[in-house]
Amino acid sequence: MHIRPPTSAELESIDMTRRAYRSMWTKLKNVPYRAFDGTREDIDALDFIDYEAGHHPEGLAGAAVIWGGVLAATGVLSWAVGDEQHFVLVGEPDYPRALIFPYARVSELAHSSAPQFGKYEWLLEEAVLRLSCLGFDDEAVGKLRSLLRVEPEDFFDFAQRGIERLGN
Numbered sequence: 001m002h003i004r005p006p007t008s009a010e011l012e013s014i015d016m017t018r019r020a021y022r023s024m025w026t027k028l029k030n031v032p033y034r035a036f037d038g039t040r041e042d043i044d045a046l047d048f049i050d051y052e053a054g055h056h057p058e059g060l061a062g063a064a065v066i067w068g069g070v071l072a073a074t075g076v077l078s079w080a081v082g083d084e085q086h087f088v089l090v091g092e093p094d095y096p097r098a099l100i101f102p103y104a105r106v107s108e109l110a111h112s113s114a115p116q117f118g119k120y121e122w123l124l125e126e127a128v129l130r131l132s133c134l135g136f137d138d139e140a141v142g143k144l145r146s147l148l149r150v151e152p153e154d155f156f157d158f159a160q161r162g163i164e165r166l167g168n
Contacts, residue, residue, distance in 0.1 A: 003080045003090060003099070010081060017065045020057040021045075028053060038073030040147050042066050046120040060106050061086075067120050068102035071127060074143040076136060096135035100127055118154060125155035 006014075021036040025045065034045040046066055049056055056063045068089050071077050077089040077098060091098035105127070109119045128144045136144070150156055 001083050003082055003088060006079050006081050014065055017058055017062045021066055024057045036066055038069040042070050043120045043124050047118050050119060051117055060110055061103055064102035064106040067106055067123060076140045076143055098131055098134050122155045
């Protein structure tokens with residue numbers, strides 16, 4: 001896959017997606033304000049939209065941009081554009097190398113039977129676990145770890161059950 005930095009127009013499209021989410025969110029009743037600016041609260045909002053609001057303003061591609069924006073906001077990964085003109089997140093070009101394809105990740109979970117709820121939380125936990133094993137320094141891993149709110153029945157419980165099942 002050829003990866004290149006995003007153009008200014010592509011970066012503006014990320015901001016347009018954030019504005020679309022803010023506009024949709026303000027129409028919901030009895031929900032706290034969300035800025036859709038890459039903070040951890042964006043994950044909670046995505047899960048709420050998925051479960052309660054029923055649709056994402058820009059479909060899965062928009063949800064992927066919001067989800068990926070949370071990882072990008074840590075500064076550990078940055079936006080890039082892949083061959084198919086989809087946004088991807090990348091680490092350093094040499095080491096530690098990492099690539100996350102938010103659209104593919106969001107699409108995988110949207111079309112999977114589990115988890116039923118908390119899909120974006122699940123994706124975040126899965127991504128942070130993977131990234132923590134790729135050689136990032138302690139400061140970077142700390143930034144990623146700060147995104148987590150590990151709770152029962154989330155990805156880590158599922159992963160533990162899978163490891164135990166494979167061991168038998």
